Amino acid sequence: MSSTLDLEVFVRTADTGSLSAAARNLNLTPAAASIALKRLETRLGIRLLARSTRSMRLTEEGARYLDSVRLALETLSEGERAIKQQGQSLSGLLQLSAPSDFGRNVLLGWLDEFKVEHPAIRIQLLLNDSNADLFRDTVDIALRFGVPRDSSLVALPVVPGHHRIPCASPDYLARYGTPQTPADLARHCTLRYMRRGQANSTWHFYQGAVHQEVEVTGDYLSDDGEIVRRWALAGHGIAYKANLDVARDFQAGRLVPLLPEWQGEPTPFNLMCPHRLQVSERVKVLHRFLQARCEALLSP
Structure with a gap:
């Protein structure tokens, strides 16, 4: 399988008619662009571009291959855009773990309100006083009392001064x-x-x-x-x-x-995530929602 960079060098070179111009567009050195093009041709076993000291043109095989490469790169780009948009949109699934007492008597009602505000978000709730393993269990985020023991997790403070x-x-x-x-x-x-x-x-x-x-x-x-x-x-x-x-x-x-x-005893209340990249927009919205609800609940 050819790398995406090799394919992009080929398309940019075909579009501009110049390997140097393709390198500039991709923020590469001319030498790096030349190596990428040669690597692609070597893998395919064909010459894609006929090159001379003064000109560069597509070969017959290169012209046929160009359309397939354009389609492949466009498909990859669309897939990346869809994934990014899904991560930032207020839709999708929230897999949440929470302590049993707080979950049943407080959180359950709050999630009903949250769902009314964000109807496109689906909720999966796991109630358990044993901490869910965010790397193994079917949950993405977890509400936990106490100082986080696992330094590899990301802690989003909900009530930092809780006790x-x-x-x-x-x-x-x-x-x-x-x-x-x-x-x-x-x-x-x-x-x-x-x-x-x-x-x-x-x-x-x-x-x-x-x-x-x-x-x-x-x-x-x-x-x-x-x-x-x-x-x-x-x-x-x-x-x-x-x-x-x-x-x-x-x-x-x-x-x-x-x-x-x-x-x-101090028991800070946090929303835990396994990685910073998993703090999607819907997680951020839930975090702000919980902060506001907890502040109102604990107000005199």
């Missing part, structure tokens, strides 16, 4: 009291989240330069964030949840945020 918040239902607090310091949590029933087979039994809190770790226990443990939230709503204990997951529960009074003078 976890301890919370409980009014019923639980009425029965067992409200903790006043992080250390008080050790005396309460906590609802723990398990990830990668490990229970999150160490909760972190910050107050300026002060950092406190609290070892917590409880009778409830799950690897599904939605289950932990439901246990908290049912009054079974204190949960340590991502702010975005429970913001609506705070607003409705179903859950109460605790320890307001302390900040929970």
Whole structure:
């Protein structure tokens, strides 16, 4: 198979009648253009251009081959334009992975609104608290809480200053009291989240330069964030949840945020992509959409 450059040198030379002019049009040196033309003729085993010190003309074989080359180059150019336009247009498929709790209770409704605004975009949603492998799974982008562990991925910040918040239902607090310091949590029933087979039994809190770790226990443990939230709503204990997951529960009074003078563990919220080239226009639009929705949700 001949390279595209070799074919382009042949067409430009035929059009201009000059190898030097073809080289200038393609930003090549005359020597590089001559090598490309010779390489093409050698591969084909025919002379495409009859050359002398003063003139250059197509051979009979070259004239027949020229039409095929023009068509091939035009087809390649059209294909490239179509791919670029598809990548930049607000159409096509968005394959998105998201955490289960946020996905079911927040993101699902937002995606309905996003689809109304951009009806030509198709959505494939995978909800899983285990991080999707963006290089192996059938997803293109993923919403993730926490500091990115894989430096090869591109992180588009959605809520960079996001953090976890301890919370409980009014019923639980009425029965067992409200903790006043992080250390008080050790005396309460906590609802723990398990990830990668490990229970999150160490909760972190910050107050300026002060950092406190609290070892917590409880009778409830799950690897599904939605289950932990439901246990908290049912009054079974204190949960340590991502702010975005429970913001609506705070607003409705179903859950109460605790320890307001302390900040929970930082969990920046990002839209992850495997490569910068995959940040298409539709991904950028989704990113801006999510930033706006999250800002509105977390506003006082």
